[in-house]
Amino acid sequence: MAIFDQAIRRLSLSLSRRRSSLSFSTLSSNPLRVCVVGTGPAGFYTAEKAHQGAEVDIIDRLPTPFGLVRSGVAPDHPETKIVTNQFSKVAQHERCSFFGNVTLGSSVSLSELRELYHVVVLAYGAESDRALGIPGEYLSGIQSAREFVWWYNGHPDGKNLSPDLKSTDTAVILGQGNVALDVARILLQSTSVLATTDIASHALEALEQSSIRKVYLVGRRGPAQAACTAKEIREVLGIKDLCIHINEVDLRKSPEDEVGINVIHLCACLIDMFFICFSFYQNISYRLPLSLLLLLFSYSCGAF
Secondary structure, eight states: OHHHHHHHHHHHHHHHHHHHHHHHSOGGGSOEEEEEEOOSHHHHHHHHHHTTTEEEEEEOSSSSOOHHHHHTSOTTOHHHHTHHHHHHHHHTSTTEEEEOSOOBTTTBOHHHHHHHOSEEEEOOOOOSOOOOOOTTTTSTTOOOHHHHHHHHHTOGGGTTOOOOOSSOSEEEEEOOSHHHHHHHHHHHSOHHHHTTTTOOHHHHHHHHTOOOOEEEEEOSSOGGGOOOOHHHHHHHHTSTTOOOOOOGGGGOOOHHHHHHHHHHHHHHHHHHHHHHHHHHHHTOSSOOOHHHHHHHHHHHTTOO
């Protein structure tokens, strides 16, 4: 409560100053004031660009910043979390302030923020799960990946989840993306390895007593449409004493799969070309229309 009260007092003081300055000054005589709601990557990247010519306040409902980097990235991926060093530099900038324990809608309203700032950026992510609308989705023992990831990452909203890892030796994960593989890896990885990471202590204790020895990854489509990266697959394959079983029939590609792979490849080429064009566009003195540059690059690369 002391931390919460302090944050509210700091925000109230900041808002009162904003209110006072807006009452007696014109917009043209004041620096641009920006409020960013949410302290995940989107929030901090926005603040990083904005504070170059503005005063920026970043608010978050949690007492700690970094959003998805802190509560979504797997604990055995410290290299991904290094970006928090960059975010910390942003927060420590003299034109930037962070206020935690401030909830939009209860601590402060959107209309109040719009009154006190020139720009309000809503950069918070989804914090609830989409209902599937199928029988049994709310039965005991069924959790969303968001809940489970928050649980092992120590998110305040996930500390009381208490997944049942003792009554069965089998877990079923619906999905074939990176998060699905993260969850599978955490369930199957040796706890001696997990103990060297920043996994939440309550999760590590539960995993040490876990009976889970078998994990099924279930996808509605085949490997051609799997959303995971090669890096995630390699990490699962690298788990000591782990046996992987894949049905050969599931690896067969249909004509529709071939079309999908070609489309994905084309999209990747177009994205690469866009960045090449943008870089080229930034470094030439005589600038053709960007749309024309994109068209020229697309033709030269055989995209059409």
